[in-house]
C-alpha cells in the first residue's frame with residue numbers, strides 16, 4: 001500500500017487517510033482540487049448574522065469542551081504512561097476519530113492537530129457562514145474572553161493548564177476560507 005509521510009511528525013500514514021493517525025495533521029490530498037473563486041451573491045442581514053454567530057460559536061465551544069474531555073480521559077485511560085508530546089498526539093488522535101463532528105447546527109469540528117512547542121490546535125468550520133458576512137474583529141473580541149475563561153475555570157482543562165499548552169482555535173467559513181485564529185497562551189489563562 002502507498003504511504004504518505006506526515007509533514008508535522010514524520011510518521012507514515014496510508015494514502016487513504018485524511019489526517020495523520022499520530023498527530024492529527026492534515027495529510028496532502030491525493031486528488032487535485034481546483035480553486036473556485038466564484039463567491040456566492042452577498043446576503044442581507046449582516047448584523048443579525050453577527051449576533052447569531054457569536055451565540056452559536058459560544059455554544060459550540062462549550063459543547064466541544066465536553067466532547068474534548070470525554071476523548072481526553074479515554075486516551076488517559078488507554079495510555080497511562082506518556083510524555084507531553086505523546087499526550088498531545090494521543091489527544092489529537094482520540095478526538096480526530098470522532099471528526100468531523102457537528103458541535104451544533106452551524107459549527108463543525110473538522111479535526112485537531114498536535115503541533116511542536118506544546119501547541120494544540122482545534123480546526124472549526126462555520127458551515128453556514130460566508131466570510132463576507134462576518135466581522136472577524138468583533139467575533140474575536142467576543143469569543144476570546146469566553147474561551148480564556150473556560151480554559152481558566154474548567155476542571156477538564158486542568159491537565160492542559162498544568163502542562164502550559166498553547167491552544168489555537170482556528171475558524172473557517174463554509175467555503176473553507178480562513179476567518180480567524182484565536183491563540184490562547186499559558187500566560188493568558190494562568191492564575
Ligand SMILES: [Zn+2]
Nearest residue numbers: 006009020023
Ligand atoms: Zn503526524
